[in-house]
Amino acid sequence: xxxNTLQFAWFQRDTQDPRTTYHPxxxxxxxxxxxxxxxxxxSGLLALxxxxxxxxxxxxxxxxxxxxxxLFRPARMRETTTSVTVVREASRLMLVDATVSQDGEVVAxxxxxxxxxxxxxxxxxxxxxxxxxxxPPAERINPLGDLGGHHIPLFRSEAPWSDNxxxxxxxxxxxxxxxxxxxxxxxxxxxxxxxASLADSASMVTNWGSHGVQFINTDIDLTLTRLPDGVSLxxxxxxxxxxxxxxxxxxxxxxxxxxxxxxxxxxLANAKRSVDFxxxxxxxxxxxxxxx
Numbered sequence: 001x002x003x004n005t006l007q008f009a010w011f012q013r014d015t016q017d018p019r020t021t022y023h024p025x026x027x028x029x030x031x032x033x034x035x036x037x038x039x040x041x042x043s044g045l046l047a048l049x050x051x052x053x054x055x056x057x058x059x060x061x062x063x064x065x066x067x068x069x070x071l072f073r074p075a076r077m078r079e080t081t082t083s084v085t086v087v088r089e090a091s092r093l094m095l096v097d098a099t100v101s102q103d104g105e106v107v108a109x110x111x112x113x114x115x116x117x118x119x120x121x122x123x124x125x126x127x128x129x130x131x132x133x134x135x136p137p138a139e140r141i142n143p144l145g146d147l148g149g150h151h152i153p154l155f156r157s158e159a160p161w162s163d164n165x166x167x168x169x170x171x172x173x174x175x176x177x178x179x180x181x182x183x184x185x186x187x188x189x190x191x192x193x194x195x196a197s198l199a200d201s202a203s204m205v206t207n208w209g210s211h212g213v214q215f216i217n218t219d220i221d222l223t224l225t226r227l228p229d230g231v232s233l234x235x236x237x238x239x240x241x242x243x244x245x246x247x248x249x250x251x252x253x254x255x256x257x258x259x260x261x262x263x264x265x266x267x268l269a270n271a272k273r274s275v276d277f278x279x280x281x282x283x284x285x286x287x288x289x290x291x292x
Contacts, residue, residue: 009185010041010197011080022080027181029077031275032216037075042100043220044183044197046110049082049098051192054114057086062094062114063227064192067199069220073107075100092116117226132259133236133252136161136177141232151179151232153201157208165277169212174205175236194231195253195261196222202263205237206249212276215247215267224253224261232256235263245269 007025014021022045030038046069054062080102087095094114099106135141136154140161152163158172168174178201180194199222207215235251242248245268253261 007185009182009187010044011183012185014079017081020082022082022184024077024080025185032270032273033074035077037077039069039071039200039203039217039220040197041183042071042075042108043069043110043200044180044189044193045080045082046098046100046108047112047193047196048183049084049100050096050110050112051190053084053086053096053098054094054112057089057094059089059094059114061116063117063224064112064196065115065224066113067110067196067220067222067224068112069108069110069200071108071218071220073105075107076102078102087111130238133175133234133254135232135234135254135256141177153178153204155204168208169210169276169278171210173237174208175234176201176205177234178232180231180233189231191227191229191231195224195228195233198233198235199253199263200265202235202249202251202265203267205235205251206240206265207247207267208277211271212274212278214269214271214274215242216270217249217265217267219266221264222253222261223263226260228253228255228260229257230255238262 009025010028011022011024014023024037024041028037028041030036047067080100083099085097087097092115096112098110100108140154154161154163154177155168156175157168158170159167178198180189180198182189183193199220203213203217207213233253233255235253238252239250240247247267249265249267251263252259253263
């Protein structure tokens with residue numbers, strides 16, 4: 001399995017309409033159904049569309065602070081288009097909406113709030129006394145992985161850090177460390193695209209239990225105080241609630257410098273098509289799962 005075979009990105013730009021039309025590459029294929037994309041790819045594409053709109057407005061003084069995604073239709077492995085609307089722009093903020101469509105039908109939407117950083121005031125406020133998560137030991141991290149440039153996510157649960165997914169199919173508290181894949185082939189992944197795409201993996205740290213991933217998330221809510229320090233970052237489950245086939249999962253976002261945000265996802269029970277990671281080793285095409 002080499003880089004040319006897998007094409008290490010989620011999408012390739014269309015040659016005739018490179019600004020708004022994209023074609024999914026093999027890595028974008030999910031495990032829920034053979035012709036369905038996973039949410040990591042869709043979220044990354046929406047983040048790219050929002051970020052490009054802010055850049056086009058010349059607002060390099062703003063940073064993403066809130067990012068919301070609704071995943072309400074299955075995205076198929078076919079031509080995909082994006083559309084962006086600037087809802088509001090002011091001196092200290094910019095609100096932007098984006099959609100992803102296939103065959104003329106919207107399959108997902110996102111909204112981004114971009115704010116202007118200043119400085120913290122001198123006053124103090126309560127913060128959680130809980131111990132913050134840290135990356136796995138350096139010797140466990142192989143940035144290039146074993147798949148020609150693709151970094152297989154590391155997990156920690158009742159079992160110690162490893163990329164052996166079968167070891168982590170348990171009801172323990174899950175934590176992950178991942179290196180983001182570029183959204184578009186031949187283009188570097190930005191820190192915002194990295195955290196926005198990997199935010200979908202909150203389902204893996206909050207919904208992955210003793211019988212696999214049995215819930216499918218319908219949305220992503222990501223809130224940030226700053227951008228990550230690169231494209232490698234982690235998520236750790238902080239809480240989860242589940243009743244009557246509905247679940248809410250909350251995960252802390254962190255990098256080598258510390259914690260800087262949180263992800264909340266809402267999920268539906270999907271036990272009939274649960275993702276079981278004890279049925280074989282993870283592959284580059286199927287290591288990021290749990291979303292629509």
